Amino acid sequence: MTHHIAVDIGASSGRLVLGTLQDGKIKLKEIHRFANGFLERDGSCFWDIDYLFGEIITGLVKAKAEGIGQCTLGIDTWAVDYVLLDQAGNRIQEVYAYRDRRTEHAMQRLAALIPPEAVYGKTGIQQLNFNTLYQLFVHDREELSRADSILMVPDYLYYLLTGKKGNETTNASTMQLLNLDTRDFDTELLELLGLRKEQFPGLIEPGTELGSLCPELMEQYDLPECRAIVTATHDTASAVLGIPAAKGRHAAYLSSGTWSLLGVELTQPLNDAKAMAANYTNEWGAYGTFRFLKNIMGLWLIQEVRRLDGNRYNFAELADLAAEAEPFRSLIPCNHDRFLNPEHMIKEIQKACEQYGEPVPESIGQAARCIFDSLALSYRSYLEELEQLTGRSMDILQIVGGGANNELLCQLTANVLGRDVSAGPTESTALGNLAVQMISSGVLPDIKEAREVIMNSFDIKYYKPEPIQDLGRIVDRWKKVDQAADS
Ligand code: LFR
Numbered sequence: 001m002t003h004h005i006a007v008d009i010g011a012s013s014g015r016l017v018l019g020t021l022q023d024g025k026i027k028l029k030e031i032h033r034f035a036n037g038f039l040e041r042d043g044s045c046f047w048d049i050d051y052l053f054g055e056i057i058t059g060l061v062k063a064k065a066e067g068i069g070q071c072t073l074g075i076d077t078w079a080v081d082y083v084l085l086d087q088a089g090n091r092i093q094e095v096y097a098y099r100d101r102r103t104e105h106a107m108q109r110l111a112a113l114i115p116p117e118a119v120y121g122k123t124g125i126q127q128l129n130f131n132t133l134y135q136l137f138v139h140d141r142e143e144l145s146r147a148d149s150i151l152m153v154p155d156y157l158y159y160l161l162t163g164k165k166g167n168e169t170t171n172a173s174t175m176q177l178l179n180l181d182t183r184d185f186d187t188e189l190l191e192l193l194g195l196r197k198e199q200f201p202g203l204i205e206p207g208t209e210l211g212s213l214c215p216e217l218m219e220q221y222d223l224p225e226c227r228a229i230v231t232a233t234h235d236t237a238s239a240v241l242g243i244p245a246a247k248g249r250h251a252a253y254l255s256s257g258t259w260s261l262l263g264v265e266l267t268q269p270l271n272d273a274k275a276m277a278a279n280y281t282n283e284w285g286a287y288g289t290f291r292f293l294k295n296i297m298g299l300w301l302i303q304e305v306r307r308l309d310g311n312r313y314n315f316a317e318l319a320d321l322a323a324e325a326e327p328f329r330s331l332i333p334c335n336h337d338r339f340l341n342p343e344h345m346i347k348e349i350q351k352a353c354e355q356y357g358e359p360v361p362e363s364i365g366q367a368a369r370c371i372f373d374s375l376a377l378s379y380r381s382y383l384e385e386l387e388q389l390t391g392r393s394m395d396i397l398q399i400v401g402g403g404a405n406n407e408l409l410c411q412l413t414a415n416v417l418g419r420d421v422s423a424g425p426t427e428s429t430a431l432g433n434l435a436v437q438m439i440s441s442g443v444l445p446d447i448k449e450a451r452e453v454i455m456n457s458f459d460i461k462y463y464k465p466e467p468i469q470d471l472g473r474i475v476d477r478w479k480k481v482d483q484a485a486d487s
Helices: 049-063 106-111 116-123 131-139 141-144 155-163 170-175 187-191 215-220 235-239 273-277 302-309 315-324 345-355 364-390 407-417 426-439 447-457 473-486
Strands: 004-009 015-022 026-035 039-041 042-047 069-076 082-085 149-154 208-212 227-228 249-258 260-266 280-286 290-295 396-400 422-425 461-463
Touching: 004 049, 004 345, 004 426, 015 049, 015 116, 015 290, 026 049, 026 426, 026 447, 049 069, 049 116, 069 116, 069 235, 069 302, 069 426, 069 473, 082 131, 082 155, 106 116, 106 131, 116 187, 116 273, 131 290, 149 155, 149 170, 149 396, 155 208, 155 280, 170 273, 170 280, 170 422, 227 260, 227 426, 235 249, 235 260, 235 280, 235 290, 235 447, 249 364, 273 364, 290 364, 302 315, 302 364, 315 364, 345 364, 364 407, 364 473, 396 407, 407 461, 426 447
Parallel strands: 004 069, 069 227, 249 396, 396 422
Antiparallel strands: 004 015, 015 026, 039 042, 082 149, 208 227, 249 260, 260 290, 280 290, 422 461
16 A cells, blocks of 8 residues: 655645545545644735745654655645745745735736736636736846746745756646647746746646655655655645546536635636636646636635634634524625735625625624625626536536535535535545545556545535525625626
């Protein structure tokens, strides 16, 4: 039996998960878990990357102590954020977190230099003001020109572990700098940013083996002998790989974590004018696929409410409070930029309600209910859009990730969608990460089989839609609020 370790770091927490294939089933064991979150200093937002690297080492030391002598290793994190290295391979800047406000107007500024339609035609990537393209556009030019190499966060963590540099494709595509036709960095976009192609070490596909850990690390710490395998390093790419087989159903997926990512897997990009108007993205997936999806603000809203409420309640308790509150009392345009990183999320929700004539949530339960109701309504709207754009009709929404644990939100989603919902596994990101390692090691033949195995290895919960009184009117009300926010 071979051991595989997924390092899976999201915006709010990270973990090292051991995966093994036993009797045709994947078994998971969490080895180490740690908190994550960006730091605010002098008005800027940064990740504590050294701390994250330290936690990976701690997790590997624990794995060795638990008897794992040999393993493969894969790393995934959130997307779009980057690290600049000098010639000696040292980091030359702090790692900005994508919610930093410096890119607030970058999209409009870049649009004066190149039409957004042209960028979408080249890259197929949705317009989000935190895409690497915009972050690099506002980055200090002198500092950028000093960079010998530009890596994404997981590429950098692999580099620290192995000394090898590369730009893994699933994550590199979120830079909004890759050209769909040439399947390489787009020369015109690089020129606009004043960047040289040589600053990027080169694209590498998921499944590529990087080799063993640096001898210095092995000497310094008691670590297992690891073979580092480049996995689908964008967490959403891994989450989508970890979706269980749909068994003949017409399925869309919802990867539910800090973000809600709603979409389908395609084998060709869909970057026409309609897809652009709806702001759907074509992120590159592993094994020749594309993630045609939309970013929805997701559980970040409730994470922030919880934090500002002094972490008095855990997420299950917040869902209970929401279940006791009046349904569809207050609706917000939850996917609007104002909620990306407001000064104070609870006040921002209250302000939005006031502005759009919705009753202002006063209690934490009411605020939580407002978030879940609004998210479910937005899922409905975007799923309908997805059907129109792809010409496919969907009869089930497969929810994976931490949000699959939220029974209230899952049932509410089924009810508002009027369709079946499946929920689980919650660890789909670690599973997708592990699947690439297992395929690359020859333990599993391909992703189709991996998804079958995932389907058979975990309990998946099914939710049937229950009728909601006056749903049509509620849907219209949410759409009105959403449109008002856009105008
Ligand atoms: C989810 C995610 C999304 C990406 C956002 C920012 O964790 O990776 O896919 O759009 O975070 O990186």
